[in-house]
Amino acid sequence: MGELGVDHFLFLSAALFIIGMMGVLTRRNLLIIFMCVELMTNAVNLSLVAFGWGLNSLDGQAFAVFIVAVAAAEAAVGLAIIMALSRRQRTVDVDALRSLRD
Amino acid sequence: MPWDVLIFYLIAAVCVLSAAGVVVARNPVHSAIFLVLCFVNIAATFVMMGAEFLAVVQVIVYTGAILVLVLFVLMLVNPDDLPEFHAARPVQRYVGLLLGAILLLEVGAAIVTRSVSGEQGTATPDNIAAVGGNTQALGRVLYSDYLLAFEVVSLVLLVGVVGAIVLALPERLGERPSVARRGSISLSHPRGVDAALPEGRPAGETLIPTRHSTSPTRASGAVATGNDREVSAGPTPTGVVRDLVMTRDADAFGHMGDKR
Amino acid sequence: MNDQPLWLTFIVAFTAMNVLLAGMAYMTWFERKVLARMQDRLGPTRTGPAGLLQPIADGIKLLGKEDLIPAAADKPVFFFAPLVIFVTAIVSVAVIPFGGTVEIFGRDVNLFAADLNVGALFILAFGSLGVYGIILGSYASASRYPLLGGLRAAAQVISYEIVLGLALVGVFILSGSLSLRDILARQQETLSLGPIDIPNWFILSQPIAFVIYTIAAVAETNRAPFDLPEAETELAAGFHTEYSAFRFSFYYLGEYINMIVISLFASTLFLGGTGGPGSDRFWGLGIFWLLAKTIVFLFFYIWLRATLPRFRYDQLMGIAWKVLLPLVLLNIVFTAFIRLVANGELEIPVWVWIAVAVAVVALLALSLRPGGGGEAAPARTSAVGGD
Numbered sequence: 102m103g104e105l106g107v108d109h110f111l112f113l114s115a116a117l118f119i120i121g122m123m124g125v126l127t128r129r130n131l132l133i134i135f136m137c138v139e140l141m142t143n144a145v146n147l148s149l150v151a152f153g154w155g156l157n158s159l160d161g162q163a164f165a166v167f168i169v170a171v172a173a174a175e176a177a178v179g180l181a182i183i184m185a186l187s188r189r190q191r192t193v194d195v196d197a198l199r200s201l202r203d
Numbered sequence: 204m205p206w207d208v209l210i211f212y213l214i215a216a217v218c219v220l221s222a223a224g225v226v227v228a229r230n231p232v233h234s235a236i237f238l239v240l241c242f243v244n245i246a247a248t249f250v251m252m253g254a255e256f257l258a259v260v261q262v263i264v265y266t267g268a269i270l271v272l273v274l275f276v277l278m279l280v281n282p283d284d285l286p287e288f289h290a291a292r293p294v295q296r297y298v299g300l301l302l303g304a305i306l307l308l309e310v311g312a313a314i315v316t317r318s319v320s321g322e323q324g325t326a327t328p329d330n331i332a333a334v335g336g337n338t339q340a341l342g343r344v345l346y347s348d349y350l351l352a353f354e355v356v357s358l359v360l361l362v363g364v365v366g367a368i369v370l371a372l373p374e375r376l377g378e379r380p381s382v383a384r385r386g387s388i389s390l391s392h393p394r395g396v397d398a399a400l401p402e403g404r405p406a407g408e409t410l411i412p413t414r415h416s417t418s419p420t421r422a423s424g425a426v427a428t429g430n431d432r433e434v435s436a437g438p439t440p441t442g443v444v445r446d447l448v449m450t451r452d453a454d455a456f457g458h459m460g461d462k463r
Numbered sequence: 464m465n466d467q468p469l470w471l472t473f474i475v476a477f478t479a480m481n482v483l484l485a486g487m488a489y490m491t492w493f494e495r496k497v498l499a500r501m502q503d504r505l506g507p508t509r510t511g512p513a514g515l516l517q518p519i520a521d522g523i524k525l526l527g528k529e530d531l532i533p534a535a536a537d538k539p540v541f542f543f544a545p546l547v548i549f550v551t552a553i554v555s556v557a558v559i560p561f562g563g564t565v566e567i568f569g570r571d572v573n574l575f576a577a578d579l580n581v582g583a584l585f586i587l588a589f590g591s592l593g594v595y596g597i598i599l600g601s602y603a604s605a606s607r608y609p610l611l612g613g614l615r616a617a618a619q620v621i622s623y624e625i626v627l628g629l630a631l632v633g634v635f636i637l638s639g640s641l642s643l644r645d646i647l648a649r650q651q652e653t654l655s656l657g658p659i660d661i662p663n664w665f666i667l668s669q670p671i672a673f674v675i676y677t678i679a680a681v682a683e684t685n686r687a688p689f690d691l692p693e694a695e696t697e698l699a700a701g702f703h704t705e706y707s708a709f710r711f712s713f714y715y716l717g718e719y720i721n722m723i724v725i726s727l728f729a730s731t732l733f734l735g736g737t738g739g740p741g742s743d744r745f746w747g748l749g750i751f752w753l754l755a756k757t758i759v760f761l762f763f764y765i766w767l768r769a770t771l772p773r774f775r776y777d778q779l780m781g782i783a784w785k786v787l788l789p790l791v792l793l794n795i796v797f798t799a800f801i802r803l804v805a806n807g808e809l810e811i812p813v814w815v816w817i818a819v820a821v822a823v824v825a826l827l828a829l830s831l832r833p834g835g836g837g838e839a840a841p842a843r844t845s846a847v848g849g850d
Binding site: 113119122128156165182183 | 302
């Protein structure tokens with residue numbers, strides 16, 4: 102496959118993103134869905150850094166740093182919501198959490 | 204094949220396999236372990252691209268903080284809630300797979316047919332080495348070009364902290380947390396702590412946990428649904444305020460993995 | 464720094480690792496001896512002169528024990544959880560510099576395994592990975608005491624890791640680098656205080672950070688008085704209750720290696736690392752000084768264990784979030800400010816200084832008034848374990 106290029110990393114990023122997406126689509130446990138979302142953000146990070154690497158620019162890494170920071174905030178709030186949900190509804194199954202629908 | 208390509212394929216293979224493990228594993232704790240593996244390998248790819256600082260931040264923030272929190276929540280959530288009582292509907296599974304495959308093909312086609320083009324930046328390896336390394340170079344970019352974004356992100360983090368605290372507060376505001384809750388971590392909170400006797404309740408009254416929000420879809424097949432909901436009250440000695448309520452099936456707290 | 468062949472780096476890393484392992488084994492001997500002396504006992508005396516063969520005897524005993532696995536355990540996780548803590552502890556030593564580039568047998572050898580641009584953060588990152596050994600081990604045991612211990616450990620280590628990392632920021636600001644070699648080089652410079660020259664160790668310019676780092680490091684390694692995760696009186700043995708034989712010894716090894724690594728790290732960051740009399744003439748002396756400082760640190764650990772009672776859990780968390788974190792943030796702001804002023808990048812009119820001085824005096828007066836404990840935090844940190 103010759104030299105190590107941006108494409109390698111982009112393929113890896115795409116694969117991870119899609120695996121994460123399939124996890125979100127098929128799993129029913131909120132915590133696993135949360136983890137899959139984290140996987141997807143990481144895949145995006147990877148592609149940003151790869152683009153920056155290909156273009157000799159640090160902007161991609163700067164973006165990735167911001168994404169990491171926002172993901173930390175997201176994790177704090179998201180996990181708190183999951184905790185509150187499991188305390189009230191006694192389940193973390195997204196199919197059971199339908200009190201807004203019926 | 205050059206060494207770096209070989210190493211890349213090794214890392215990529217571990218990444219993809221462990222990512223697949225996250226999705227496939229039945230046990231959420233195993234999912235989390237796979238995710239740790241995946242994140243550490245993504246950090247390794249960052250190192251390959253010369254982004255050492257980001258790699259370390261990735262390990263510290265994602266694996267060291269976020270996933271530890273996830274594991275923490277996994278252990279605090281009622282273990283009986285964790286396994287998925289019914290898997291995804293087959294339709295969802297097939298459609299998900301199909302969509303994933305289509306998206307992968309599209310993105311793959313995009314990557315293959317296009318090449319990364321654009322204005323070449325100034326962050327060549329030589330320039331980065333001139334300012335002292337990746338950390339210093341990234342610091343310069345963050346604190347000059349992206350100063351405003353940096354400040355906004357700090358605000359987002361602050362709001363996140365406040366939000367997390369608000370969400371984790373007791374149900375009703377102003378409710379004084381019970382002694383048991385304030386001082387210690389409850390093992391498996393819904394039953395262990397919430398039923399604690401509020402101070403001043405007349406002694407001798409039978410204890411019944413207040414919240415019985417049984418969800419209709421909760422599978423009946425779950426182990427230990429019946430007996431542990433009740434409180435093994437027994438006669439409460441007069442004048443003694445109980446902090447922690449023991450359940451009849453004490454071992455129901457300990458097991459998490461193999462119970463579904 | 465020179466480019467050396469890979470095999471040479473391997474030899475250096477291998478040596479460092481084995482020295483660390485041997486050091487760990489004798490750390491247990493040292494701890495037992497010191498602890499015994501503090502309690503007016505003798506400690507191990509039977510095995511070898513002064514009990515020097517005790518660690519070997521312990522190792523053989525642990526190897527020969529029966530390896531018990533709980534029936535309900537999550538077996539794969541149960542197997543590899545102890546390895547996680549062990550490996551993450553031992554990898555960190557790769558970035559610690561034991562000296563510069565020296566000539567041994569006519570060859571230039573780097574006395575460090577890797578010179579990372581982010582060396583200090585690397586150690587923090589692997590320290591944070593070590594938590595998984597505890598959490599997963601406690602989960603996989605499928606038992607209640609370990610689970611409680613694991614939860615405690617997770618909460619404690621996350622909290623104190625923030626403090627630990629932030630305590631180092633002051634050092635990073637002053638040295639302008641995250642590379643441990645650069646930090647070390649900065650501390651080799653001399654600081655002239657009137658007639659005498661003293662080395663520019665960061666403990667002098669960052670005393671608050673050093674104290675906070677020491678406290679957080681004790682908590683991070685789950686040592687007394689912060690050993691809540693393995694509090695014997697409450698939790699049996701905490702997260703490793705269900706572990707026995709050699710699997711247990713990995714936890715044991717990991718804990719002690721963590722202590723040694725974090726002490727090496729502290730010596731490098733705050734105490735001038737390999738700096739000391741004569742270390743610039745002969746590299747062996749540098750290593751000697753580094754190890755001497757580390758042993759002083761380890762002695763301090765043992766001293767704490769022998770002296771202080773265990774904290775309550777809410778006290779532990781309160782110290783981290785209410786005392787140490789605000790202090791360390793103040794330290795960062797203060798250091799950055801001083802750095803700016805000292806570099807002449809910030810011009811401050813005289814009236815600001817006067818206003819600040821008045822405000823500080825007023826604050827001090829307010830906090831010293833009986834009942835008003837606004838800035839009483841430093842006093843509390845120095846009296847850790849008082850209650």
